Amino acid sequence: MVTKLRVLLQIAWRNLFASWLNVIIGLVILGGTFLVVVGGSALDSLDRSMSRSIIGSVSGDLQVYAASSKDKLSLFGQMGGGDADLTPIPSFARVKEVLMKVPNVRAVVPMGAANAIITSGNTVDVMLARLRDAQKRMQAGDASAKAEVDSLKAHVHHIVQVLKEDRKNADKLVDESAKDPRAEEAIERVSKDEFWAEFDQDPFGSLEYLENRIAPLLSDGQMAFLRYFGTDLDAFAQAFDRLQIVDGQMVPQGHRGMLLPKFFYEESFKLKHARRLDLIKEEIEENHATIAKNADLQRMVRENMTQPREILFQLDPLKTKEAAARLQKSLKTNETDLEKLLVQLFDTNDQNFQEHYRIFYSDLAPLLELYRLRIGDSIPIRTYSRSGYAHSANVKVWGTFNFKGLEKSPLAGVAAPMDLITFRELYGYMSPERRTELERIKQAAGAQDISREDAEAALFGGSGEDAAGTEGATTAIDEAALFDSGGAARAEETTFTQADIDNGIFINAAVMLKDPGALSQTIQDIQAASDANGLGLKVATWQEAAGIIGQFVQYLRYALYVIAIIIFLVAMLILSNAVLMATLQRVREIGTMRAIGAQRGFVRMMIAIETLALGTAFGGTGLALGAGLVALVGHSGIPAVSRQLYFFFGGPRWFPEVSVTNMVIAYGIVLVVSILSTLYPAMIATRVSPVVAMASDE
Amino acid sequence: MRTLHTIAAALVTVLFCRPVLAETLDGPAMLKILQEIDDRQRNGGDYKALVYLEQKEKDKTDTVHEALVYRRDADNKLMILFTKPKTEQGSGYLRIDNNLWFYDPSVGRWERRTERERIAGTDSRRADFDESRLAEEYTPSFKGEDKLGRFDTWVLELKVKDGVDVAFPVLKLWVDKATHNVLKRQEFALSGKLMRTAYYPKWKKVYSESKQGEVWYPEEMRFFDEIEKANSTLVLIKSVDLRPLEANMFTKAWLESKSR
Numbered sequence: 001m002v003t004k005l006r007v008l009l010q011i012a013w014r015n016l017f018a019s020w021l022n023v024i025i026g027l028v029i030l031g032g033t034f035l036v037v038v039g040g041s042a043l044d045s046l047d048r049s050m051s052r053s054i055i056g057s058v059s060g061d062l063q064v065y066a067a068s069s070k071d072k073l074s075l076f077g078q079m080g081g082g083d084a085d086l087t088p089i090p091s092f093a094r095v096k097e098v099l100m101k102v103p104n105v106r107a108v109v110p111m112g113a114a115n116a117i118i119t120s121g122n123t124v125d126v127m128l129a130r131l132r133d134a135q136k137r138m139q140a141g142d143a144s145a146k147a148e149v150d151s152l153k154a155h156v157h158h159i160v161q162v163l164k165e166d167r168k169n170a171d172k173l174v175d176e177s178a179k180d181p182r183a184e185e186a187i188e189r190v191s192k193d194e195f196w197a198e199f200d201q202d203p204f205g206s207l208e209y210l211e212n213r214i215a216p217l218l219s220d221g222q223m224a225f226l227r228y229f230g231t232d233l234d235a236f237a238q239a240f241d242r243l244q245i246v247d248g249q250m251v252p253q254g255h256r257g258m259l260l261p262k263f264f265y266e267e268s269f270k271l272k273h274a275r276r277l278d279l280i281k282e283e284i285e286e287n288h289a290t291i292a293k294n295a296d297l298q299r300m301v302r303e304n305m306t307q308p309r310e311i312l313f314q315l316d317p318l319k320t321k322e323a324a325a326r327l328q329k330s331l332k333t334n335e336t337d338l339e340k341l342l343v344q345l346f347d348t349n350d351q352n353f354q355e356h357y358r359i360f361y362s363d364l365a366p367l368l369e370l371y372r373l374r375i376g377d378s379i380p381i382r383t384y385s386r387s388g389y390a391h392s393a394n395v396k397v398w399g400t401f402n403f404k405g406l407e408k409s410p411l412a413g414v415a416a417p418m419d420l421i422t423f424r425e426l427y428g429y430m431s432p433e434r435r436t437e438l439e440r441i442k443q444a445a446g447a448q449d450i451s452r453e454d455a456e457a458a459l460f461g462g463s464g465e466d467a468a469g470t471e472g473a474t475t476a477i478d479e480a481a482l483f484d485s486g487g488a489a490r491a492e493e494t495t496f497t498q499a500d501i502d503n504g505i506f507i508n509a510a511v512m513l514k515d516p517g518a519l520s521q522t523i524q525d526i527q528a529a530s531d532a533n534g535l536g537l538k539v540a541t542w543q544e545a546a547g548i549i550g551q552f553v554q555y556l557r558y559a560l561y562v563i564a565i566i567i568f569l570v571a572m573l574i575l576s577n578a579v580l581m582a583t584l585q586r587v588r589e590i591g592t593m594r595a596i597g598a599q600r601g602f603v604r605m606m607i608a609i610e611t612l613a614l615g616t617a618f619g620g621t622g623l624a625l626g627a628g629l630v631a632l633v634g635h636s637g638i639p640a641v642s643r644q645l646y647f648f649f650g651g652p653r654w655f656p657e658v659s660v661t662n663m664v665i666a667y668g669i670v671l672v673v674s675i676l677s678t679l680y681p682a683m684i685a686t687r688v689s690p691v692v693a694m695a696s697d698e
Numbered sequence: 699m700r701t702l703h704t705i706a707a708a709l710v711t712v713l714f715c716r717p718v719l720a721e722t723l724d725g726p727a728m729l730k731i732l733q734e735i736d737d738r739q740r741n742g743g744d745y746k747a748l749v750y751l752e753q754k755e756k757d758k759t760d761t762v763h764e765a766l767v768y769r770r771d772a773d774n775k776l777m778i779l780f781t782k783p784k785t786e787q788g789s790g791y792l793r794i795d796n797n798l799w800f801y802d803p804s805v806g807r808w809e810r811r812t813e814r815e816r817i818a819g820t821d822s823r824r825a826d827f828d829e830s831r832l833a834e835e836y837t838p839s840f841k842g843e844d845k846l847g848r849f850d851t852w853v854l855e856l857k858v859k860d861g862v863d864v865a866f867p868v869l870k871l872w873v874d875k876a877t878h879n880v881l882k883r884q885e886f887a888l889s890g891k892l893m894r895t896a897y898y899p900k901w902k903k904v905y906s907e908s909k910q911g912e913v914w915y916p917e918e919m920r921f922f923d924e925i926e927k928a929n930s931t932l933v934l935i936k937s938v939d940l941r942p943l944e945a946n947m948f949t950k951a952w953l954e955s956k957s958r
Contacts, residue, residue, distance in 0.1 A: 070757075085757075121809070121810050125810060129808070132950075204949070204950070205949075208794070208949060208950060211797070211799075211808075211950075212794045212795050212797045215810075216797060221810070380802070380805040380807050380809075382802065382805070384819055386758065387758070387759060388753060388755060388758045388759065388760075388761035388819065389761055389783075389785065389786070389819070390818075390819055391785070391804075392802050392804050392805050393804060393805065394805045394806070394807075428785075430759070434783070434785075435759075437783050438759070438760075438761075438762055438783060441764060441782050441783060442760065442762050445750040445752065445762070445934060445936075447750070447752055447932055447934060450920065452922050452927070455897055455920065455922070456846060456847055456882075456897075457847060459847065459897050459899035459920070460846050460847025460848060460849055460899060461847040461848060462848075466899060466900040466901070466917075467849065467874065467877075467879060467881055467898070467900065467901060468874070468876065468877050468879065468901070469879060469901040469903050469914060470900075470901070470902055470903070471902075471903060472902040472903060472904045472938070473904060474904050474906075474937075474938055474939055474940050474941075475937040475938070475939060476941070477746055477747075477748050477766065477937055477939045479766065482748075482764070482766065482781040483781060483787065483788075483956065
């Protein structure tokens with residue numbers, strides 16, 4: 001047997017490079033194996049790095065939510081942009097108590113996410129809202145508000161002067177008919193000193209005039225989409241220990257408030273000119289881009305040069321003078337007009353950019369409000385809940401945060417953590433009392449339901465008296481009777497205890513494990529504990545909970561499998577045909593072998609071993625090349641060239657590792673494909689009759 | 699002889715066909731109808747109404763609101779102040795000139811809103827509660843006749859005039875031939891996409907001292923969302939009070955005071 005095997009191996013070795021066909025087949029096998037090793041290892045590494053990002057920034061090792069929920073949990077929101085419809089769980093305390101008894105559970109953190117739109121009026125709207133607040137405080141006896149009122153009045157007056165100047169310049173370009181006489185009249189009135197001298201006689205009347213006649217003339221209002229999640233902030237910071245505060249501070253224990261993701265804060269609230277300068281600097285320094293060659297950077301430079309209004313509106317007369325003096329000195333020019341100086345400052349190229357960037361931050365920035373929202377300010381958040389009603393709250397921003405290693409990733413910090421008590425108020429849980437109140441209002445109205453399809457017949461098919469108009473009588477409406485309470489209370493200043501956090505609703509919870517390796521067992525244990533205690537929970541892995549983002553690698557893996565299967569199917573076909581051709585070329589040789597006593601089994605074995613040798617030689621080379629490439633790249637790492645890649649790479653660089661499993665799989669596939677492709681040629685070969693074969697020329 | 703026959707045939711055609719074509723409305727006639735519709739609903743003095751709003755949406759519990767609507771037609775001012783449910787009490791809208799403000803007492807802030815604002819998240823818009831200004835804001839064209847239940851109606855298409863900001867730039871009105879009441883209204887985006895269909899099945903008239911005449915109002919309005927087909931809104935005007943309102947009512951300060 002051994003001798004036979006040795007002979008077969010010798011034959012296989014002799015035939016390995018005997019035909020060009022073998023070389024082509026070998027190269028196909030090499031390519032397929034190389035792809036499986038490199039692709040498989042890359043995906044495994046990507047899976048690991050992404051799991052670090054998702055587990056460490058939002059999901060924890062596992063997530064639990066109500067099994068009765070209509071949708072599946074999706075921490076990053078659903079495809080259409082909305083949120084998954086999840087059933088709220090009444091008490092966190094009970095869930096926490098049960099889950100903490102599961103041996104591998106280290107921590108349970110309550111959560112619940114939602115989206116909100118934050119709108120802010122234009123520059124004058126914002127300024128007038130502050131003036132209104134200060135005026136109210138002054139009237140309430142706060143003497144310190146007087147200085148603020150005077151400063152804001154001077155500032156608004158200055159903005160109107162700038163606006164008047166703007167319109168004067170615009171007048172040269174438009175004809176009389178295009179002008180709005182009401183706007184002209186309002187600007188004329190407010191730009192005069194008399195308006196401001198009389199302001200204090202009727203401050204709120206004057207404010208309404210400014211709000212309704214002057215503010216609409218500006219159009220720089222802003223809107224930002226905010227995703228937030230309510231949580232036990234202290235437990236969250238402990239469980240997700242990569243979280244680090246960048247500006248401000250952590251929300252103090254028992255206080256209401258939220259943290260904003262640093263990236264979101266910079267993108268949404270920073271002065272646009274400053275943000276563009278930062279982005280240009282980053283591109284130049286990190287990606288070695290040049291303004292001369294990068295169209296995006298040129299666009300940003302252009303936008304900074306053509307939109308100096310936002311900065312001019314921010315400066316009151318004193319600061320305008322100071323800014324002009326500073327820029328004059330730094331830019332070494334005699335120009336006195338601030339608008340022209342700003343254009344000169346923002347007219348940057350690869351030679352002067354760093355210097356102008358420095359001038360902006362050292363000379364101009366201290367005079368400006370770099371952020372539309374300051375740390376410590378409150379954001380009014382208004383959101384439509386599942387109940388259909390809008391709920392709102394002023395939420396104080398205590399600071400900004402990011403996650404270590406994921407500082408530049410917009411995805412790792414896509415949501416702002418907020419205290420759970422405020423979240424619950426915004427969520428608008430439909431209590432039985434509320435449901436009863438709504439039912440009462442509905443019944444009192446006595447409205448009749450009419451479907452869209454039947455509307456015309458039901459509404460206009462009767463006698464028609466109502467539609468023709470019936471006589472009615474006016475009724476005195478008693479307003480006092482309609483207001484039965486003092487309206488909604490504002491709760492932003494109230495504090496809460498740990499018991500308040502624990503004894504209330506939550507939507508989902510992150511579960512952190514002591515040993516993440518024992519994931520499958522822990523899922524079973526949690527499910528069993530939930531079922532035994534009637535909690536009605538559903539357990540989701542981080543991949544399931546992260547929705548489409550979590551399954552991204554899985555989709556890539558499927559794509560790789562499909563490509564690999566196609567390659568190997570093609571390889572199998574080519575291989576089968578090639579082996580068949582080679583077999584037919586060797587009819588004489590096989591016939592001779594058969595004539596001198598070789599059995600059919602020997603011939604079958606010969607062809608199989610020859611193909612296996614081919615697969616081993618080229619497949620092995622593919623394995624070695626693939627593993628070598630992954631090891632080489634894994635040594636130096638691949639830099640995350642875009643912000644999105646930070647999240648998938650789990651940090652600024654990605655270090656793929658060779659996966660032994662993938663090597664074994666690749667080699668296994670090669671062997672199976674080789675064996676399968678020899679079945680038909682071997683069958684043909686064994687049918688060769690020695691007499692016929694030896695009689696033929698070939 | 700032949701010419702005589704032709705003339706006679708033409709005469710017969712004109713005489714017999716005339717009743718069929720007679721219902722076509724020309725520009726001045728349409729404008730007159732729109733002015734009549736606007737004028738009937740205008741009080742001239744002040745107006746206060748108690749309204750009920752009910753919103754239906756797919757897979758959601760119906761939302762209900764009760765609100766007071768205040769109008770001072772002479773000054774072009776409108777205020778909607780919500781009274782029920784409790785969580786909504788004190789919030790409201792204030793329109794002054796072309797500014798629509800929303801006040802939320804739970805955050806104590808005013809926000810600027812547009813004409814497209816869905817009042818309290820329903821399918822209704824500011825204009826549904828305000829004085830009718832069809833003749834002032836739109837240019838009509840005649841589209842034909844239609845039967846709506848047992849009513850014979852004219853169908854008019856209205857296009858918004860230049861520089862006027864409205865929620866829907868194109869409207870189709872079904873106007874009852876007999877009473878000139880608007881019974882149905884379809885509203886379109888500029889692209890021609892149908893956005894909303896409204897029905898006005900109940901019209902009521904009350905005597906106004908300030909106008910020295912009748913003021914009409916739609917007692918019931920039903921709005922069907924044509925984008926989100928499952929959404930619809932019912933608005934009921936439960937009572938109307940035409941006595942003069944306080945002089946300083948249409949201010950932010952007044953509305954704020956209602957939630958204190």
